[in-house]
Amino acid sequence: MRDHGADAKVFKAFCDVNRLQILELLRSGEKCACVLLENLKIGQSTLSYHMKILCESGIVVSRIEGKWTHYKISEEGSEYALKLLQTLTQRETVSSDCCSCESQSHHG
């Protein structure tokens, strides 16, 4: 049985337009927060908020270097999300029931 709460957290990264834009910026490589900020129409604290969600999803990882925090897309996290998505949408493989192709219903 899956932990839906944890799974949902992963995909939270992708269901907000600001976060998608941040990911788009990160696709060209690691960026520090100030560069992201320059390219978005949001405030500093809002960026920080979204970066926290992105990091918690595992899709983004951060690296602090002195005053600056650098963010990049995590290959590991991305692969995990990909596998998870696959699992969540894949037909359940239960050894016993393999060929029942009809809709399950409690009527007729």
Added chain:
Amino acid sequence: MRDHGADAKVFKAFCDVNRLQILELLRSGEKCACVLLENLKIGQSTLSYHMKILCESGIVVSRIEGKWTHYKISEEGSEYALKLLQTLTQRETVSSDCCSCESQSHHG
């Protein structure tokens, strides 16, 4: 340039625990709304709301049969989401800049 709004819609399917539970139920095959309702702790109108979001994401498709609406996971929609996730997290491939591995920043 991607349509972040449209992309976000796809992943909305996966960032709510009720919807993840619905998907889990659908993994074993097509189900009618009443069967889903029996297996969830939500009301009928709430289920209808979530099914709409799932259908709009393209991950689920519905089929009306008389009084009943049957839902199932769309293979096509799932594949699309998978490809999309891949794209969104993949390193951007720009012909000119191929080997710049350093963090982009406007300082130092």
Added chain:
DNA sequence: TCAACATATCAATAATTTTCGATATGTCAG
């Protein structure tokens, strides 16, 4: 140490999403 800076966190508000009950729509059996 101090001032300037980068980022995180906090508390309040705004905006959005979710839930619920009531009702509308459409189907079927009688």
Added chain:
DNA sequence: CTGACATATCGAAAATTATTGATATGTTGA
């Protein structure tokens, strides 16, 4: 046609998420 049923839609309320400005934390260079 009528009544029972399945599902969708609506409006209001509840819950959650996003945004903002203020402030805290930590770094750097003078």
